[in-house]
Amino acid sequence: MRTLCTSLATAETGSAVTLEGWVHRRRELARVTFLVVRDRSGLAQVVLPPGTPVPPEETTVRVTGTATANAQAPGGVEVTDAVVELLTEPAETPPAELWRPSLDVSLPVLLDHAPVLWRHPAQKARWELAAASLRGFRATLDGLGFTEVATPKIVESATETGSSVFEVDWFGRPAYLAQSPQFYKQQLVGVFERVYEVGPVFRAEPHDTVRHLAEYRSLDVELGFVRDHRDVLAVLREVLAGMVEEVASADEAVERTGARVPVVPAEIPVIHFADALTLVGAPADEPDLAPEHERALGAWALAEHGSDFLAVEGYPMAKRPFYTHPQPDDERWSNSFDLLFRGLELVTGGQRLHRASAYDAAIRARGEDPADYLAYLQAFRHGMPPHGGFAIGLERWIGRLVETANVREVTLFPRDLHRLAP
Amino acid sequence: MRTLCTSLATAETGSAVTLEGWVHRRRELARVTFLVVRDRSGLAQVVLPPGTPVPPEETTVRVTGTATANAQAPGGVEVTDAVVELLTEPAETPPAELWRPSLDVSLPVLLDHAPVLWRHPAQKARWELAAASLRGFRATLDGLGFTEVATPKIVESATETGSSVFEVDWFGRPAYLAQSPQFYKQQLVGVFERVYEVGPVFRAEPHDTVRHLAEYRSLDVELGFVRDHRDVLAVLREVLAGMVEEVASADEAVERTGARVPVVPAEIPVIHFADALTLVGAPADEPDLAPEHERALGAWALAEHGSDFLAVEGYPMAKRPFYTHPQPDDERWSNSFDLLFRGLELVTGGQRLHRASAYDAAIRARGEDPADYLAYLQAFRHGMPPHGGFAIGLERWIGRLVETANVREVTLFPRDLHRLAP
Known part of the structure; x- marks a missing residue:
């Protein structure tokens, strides 16, 4: 049963959840990697176990894991112990970074892409x-x-x-x-x-x-x-x-x-x-x-x-x-x-x-x-x-x-x- | 203030009402003439005083008169003492009689008209x-x-x-x-x-x-x-x-x-x-x-x-x-x-x-x-x-x-x- 990203906020802590969406952003820090997943409802944060391969941005994924309270995650809940399944081939690099707050491209680029x-x-x-x-x-x-x-x-x-x-x-x-x-x-x-x-x-x-x-x-x-x-x-x-x-x-x-x-x-x-x-x-x-x-x-x-x-x-x-x-x-x-x-x-x-x-x-x-x-x-x-x-x-x-x-x-x-x- | 044809049923008996619509049908009997008026809501019956000129079917009209109970009228109320004002020239005769229960025309006639x-x-x-x-x-x-x-x-x-x-x-x-x-x-x-x-x-x-x-x-x-x-x-x-x-x-x-x-x-x-x-x-x-x-x-x-x-x-x-x-x-x-x-x-x-x-x-x-x-x-x-x-x-x-x-x-x-x- 799929959970929409914004519904994760109301998931019971410790319960198993499945997200489906696009890799909106990946943040690889020294000891931990975060994925931000985007679906039609919004964004959710996923914590990847060390060593997990990190799919490129815009790749579509199914993420299964555990709903875990984290005041710093969007909606106060993130997904931990995550298993990430790619739904297609890894996506090519988008023509602009879609996770940045604003889309700072010229009009022809915007329209062509x-x-x-x-x-x-x-x-x-x-x-x-x-x-x-x-x-x-x-x-x-x-x-x-x-x-x-x-x-x-x-x-x-x-x-x-x-x-x-x-x-x-x-x-x-x-x-x-x-x-x-x-x-x-x-x-x-x-x-x-x-x-x-x-x-x-x-x-x-x-x-x-x-x-x-x-x-x-x-x-x-x-x-x-x-x-x-x-x-x-x-x-x-x-x-x-x-x-x-x-x-x-x-x-x-x-x-x-x-x-x-x-x-x-x-x-x-x-x-x-x-x-x-x-x-x-x-x-x-x-x-x-x-x-x-x-x-x-x-x-x-x-x-x-x-x-x-x-x-x-x-x-x-x-x-x-x-x-x-x-x-x-x-x-x-x-x-x-x-x-x-x-x-x-x-x-x-x-x-x-x-x-x-x-x-x-x-x-x-x-x-x-x-x-x-x-x-x-x-x-x-x-x-x-x-x-x-x-x-x-x-x-x-x-x-x-x-x-x-x-x-x-x-x-x-x-x-x-x-x-x-x- | 306009009354829709189907709202006439709830008009207070004896009150002044104004209908606006098309002449759906005219029925000229020996002693009385009825107009049936059609608007987006449906039909209403109007009783014309003797000697009133009767506009042809499909002419658009404004009818002012008195709401009067009549069990035989649609909705149980008709308009009496009616004054009929034409909103355009009298309409030409339609390609079929629109007041008949069914539209019995060939496909080419239906589409052409x-x-x-x-x-x-x-x-x-x-x-x-x-x-x-x-x-x-x-x-x-x-x-x-x-x-x-x-x-x-x-x-x-x-x-x-x-x-x-x-x-x-x-x-x-x-x-x-x-x-x-x-x-x-x-x-x-x-x-x-x-x-x-x-x-x-x-x-x-x-x-x-x-x-x-x-x-x-x-x-x-x-x-x-x-x-x-x-x-x-x-x-x-x-x-x-x-x-x-x-x-x-x-x-x-x-x-x-x-x-x-x-x-x-x-x-x-x-x-x-x-x-x-x-x-x-x-x-x-x-x-x-x-x-x-x-x-x-x-x-x-x-x-x-x-x-x-x-x-x-x-x-x-x-x-x-x-x-x-x-x-x-x-x-x-x-x-x-x-x-x-x-x-x-x-x-x-x-x-x-x-x-x-x-x-x-x-x-x-x-x-x-x-x-x-x-x-x-x-x-x-x-x-x-x-x-x-x-x-x-x-x-x-x-x-x-x-x-x-x-x-x-x-x-x-x-x-x-x-x-x-x-």
């Missing part, structure tokens, strides 16, 4: 925060009557957002990787009223920045019967609070990563795009916020509202996708928002058009033919409610949480302009 | 079972110490399983859609020991059968420190039990779909591949089970063990992927299994090789060069435990649960050789 370097407890803890966030995301939405859906990642046309798309050879004809589940999640509001999806999205934009990936995880939400985008923002607030709650409960991972867990305010502060431009001293006809504007707004939100989060609403219609609902009292602006988290755009959301006639007009205004959107527009011709939604970028969320410079440092196997492996 | 026909309560309930299954899958694995991961869907090479792959134009160079997260979930066992992922997988095999899709949802699990594939099967048993528990608790969806909820036996019966061949009267050198063999084995498991599930272990090594662990006492066979659910292959799983040297040998035996698998093999050279895992096809699971002929009938927007839209 991802399968091994993610084993470092502080690195691994970053992804544990991602997994915790996903739990909080889903639990919140399940509690609010949302249905999880699965939408196709291969689509017939590249018309959705105007971003660049990847082309796929689909049994000899061209198809495209979905840039987002936008069209499908809207159609499914017609079915389930409230839907969410966690899935990969693909962007072929040749951005080579610290915050763009060509494939990333999008946490998509869409809901019907909203008054406007403020109802959507209210759901986003609940979702963020649920994510933060799960992150906070992963306290060991928080400690290992040094993540700063934010407080989600009862109501997320909102500023209109026009006011945001004024605030940052940008010209009134700027169509978008530059990264330095976002940082300035983030600092303002913290100073003015004590909030790590700020919603900027009303983005110019000219810069938003065609399905965006205009601001009813001034159609230059939109009923949409970006959510900044610590000065970085984390979420885009808003209210969508819901009348079939409004879609026809918006598509014609782009010089396109509504007939090219036949499948999508079916849902609207057959009755759709006022609706809206948002999408959270998982990697950006974790990146800001642990305050990494580059989103690639929190992505298990990132894909970008230059990287397709490992 | 998916965005509208999924609204039928019995059709929608099929996917609600899928969503419930996902909840059960994750909750079980979270409870067993698994970490949810996200692996790339775009990969550099097409070497994994030998199935056909879709090629992607990746910034001008060829890449491929992942056929499964197999290589990545194994590497991540090296990090987290126990991992799972729910995600799309892509198969370019030009199968045009009732049980194949070109894109489907794979529920992938992988775990370290197993003795053999029987440990993997034991986790699969727990996962299936968790999925069934959540499905059973979605009792309305079960009733609407007519799903037969299975009992997961405390231990899933197992038969060796060689014995399975004998049992179905197939030649002893058959390398695989044909669909009719699977059906016969399913019938046998039910008759012999009272089980809807049967694991067939020991599949010939010649037919399994190169990373498969052989059966230690007879290397013609493998430590792998297929799980049949009601006579259909639902899950493939097993123990994998874990020694770097075993990978080198297996890859060379295929006439390939281990250097072509550099990224993948990193994990093994740096210490991997004995491990294994499995993958469940979500659509097949739901298909068997509700006993549909074609897996496309339970997929929101299926993709196959012929279909890329809607």
